Amino acid sequence: MKAIVFKKEMLLSLEDRPYPDLVNPDDVVVRVHSTGICGTDRNILLGRFPARQGVVLGHESVGYVTAIGSQVPDFKVGDRVVVNPTLYCGHCHFCRRGAFNFCDNKTGAEIGVDRDGTFADYVRMPARFLHHLPPSMALDRAVFIEPLACVMNNANAVDLQPADDVVILGGGPIGMVFALYAQRFARKVIVVENDPFRRSFAAKLDLLTADSGHPDWQQHVVDLNDARRPSVVIETSGVLLDAAVDLVAKGGRIAVMGFNGHITAGFKVLRIVNNGIRVVGAGDYNGPIFPAAIDLAAELPLEKLITHRFTLAEHDQAFNLLTGNHDAAHPDQYGAMKILICSE
Ligand SMILES: [Zn+2]
Numbered sequence: 425m426k427a428i429v430f431k432k433e434m435l436l437s438l439e440d441r442p443y444p445d446l447v448n449p450d451d452v453v454v455r456v457h458s459t460g461i462c463g464t465d466r467n468i469l470l471g472r473f474p475a476r477q478g479v480v481l482g483h484e485s486v487g488y489v490t491a492i493g494s495q496v497p498d499f500k501v502g503d504r505v506v507v508n509p510t511l512y513c514g515h516c517h518f519c520r521r522g523a524f525n526f527c528d529n530k531t532g533a534e535i536g537v538d539r540d541g542t543f544a545d546y547v548r549m550p551a552r553f554l555h556h557l558p559p560s561m562a563l564d565r566a567v568f569i570e571p572l573a574c575v576m577n578n579a580n581a582v583d584l585q586p587a588d589d590v591v592i593l594g595g596g597p598i599g600m601v602f603a604l605y606a607q608r609f610a611r612k613v614i615v616v617e618n619d620p621f622r623r624s625f626a627a628k629l630d631l632l633t634a635d636s637g638h639p640d641w642q643q644h645v646v647d648l649n650d651a652r653r654p655s656v657v658i659e660t661s662g663v664l665l666d667a668a669v670d671l672v673a674k675g676g677r678i679a680v681m682g683f684n685g686h687i688t689a690g691f692k693v694l695r696i697v698n699n700g701i702r703v704v705g706a707g708d709y710n711g712p713i714f715p716a717a718i719d720l721a722a723e724l725p726l727e728k729l730i731t732h733r734f735t736l737a738e739h740d741q742a743f744n745l746l747t748g749n750h751d752a753a754h755p756d757q758y759g760a761m762k763i764l765i766c767s768e
């Protein structure tokens with residue numbers, strides 16, 4: 425089969441890999457239909473997030489069951505499934521306390537990071553990390569279930585409430601999934617983004633936007649928010665945490681998303697202490713969020729975020745759209761939102 429392999433920083437290659445035969449009795453082999461490119465994939469390629477060299481990337485994925493082990497009672501060949509890519513052991517200190525997201529034995533267990541992922545024709549994984557899809561849900565929507573689970577995890581971490589006004593820093597794919605979620609659950613949503621394509625994309629989905637490239641963008645956000653500071657700020661850009669601390673209202677909450685190992689932040693500690701600001705990192709979502717994300721995906725028009733589809737062999741074109749190599753005249757501008765790698 426074909427697979428997109430992470431060779432080293434700034435180098436992916438399309439390789440022939442053996443079909444993943446069943447190994448354990450609880451294994452399932454999935455024929456991958458499509459996989460979303462995540463900011464994490466981009467950060468791995470750019471050398472900002474650690475991944476095992478030689479691993480098959482890809483983790484936001486849907487497909488069809490093609491083979492099942494001897495101890496898999498709840499799947500049959502042909503079932504449509506979504507991959508929960510964050511495997512856990514179930515028996516370490518944290519797993520025994522239900523904090524599966526902080527499993528001590530994740531090394532070698534994160535699909536598309538250090539265990540072979542879904543930018544491939546097939547993937548093998550334990551049945552308990554696959555979920556059935558509702559019959560009525562299109563695969564184009566289901567492919568957003570994993571990022572939606574991440575969003576719900578962070579929304580829980582900041583205790584998002586209907587009275588909240590939510591400012592999302594960074595209008596990329598994860599920021600936009602958060603925006604569609606918050607549009608449903610909070611009174612106001614403002615997306616802050618310096619890229620004009622992404623701002624107009626957000627505006628077409630009836631979202632308020634502000635330009636973080638403008639020196640007065642924080643004031644614009646306050647103006648858009650009925651002259652108040654936002655109660656919740658979601659930082660997905662990776663580089664605006666200090667601005668988030670400046671911007672958020674007294675008693676406000678900030679969630680830090682965006683996986684970038686090169687970033688450190690400096691901010692005014694007194695603002696946090698004096699104003700009762702909470703800054704939270706939510707980590708990976710915990711297991712029970714995943715089924716809830718499947719249910720909620722049925723209600724959100726997530727497939728509207730798809731702008732491009734490429735085959736496995738077209739991975740260079742796909743990633744170039746996200747790494748600024750697509751338009752020599754405007755190297756800092758994106759021309760894409762969610763990009764799918766289609767295995768079939
Ligand atoms: Zn992801």
Ligand SMILES: [Zn+2]
Nearest residue numbers: 513516519527
């Ligand atoms: Zn564990």
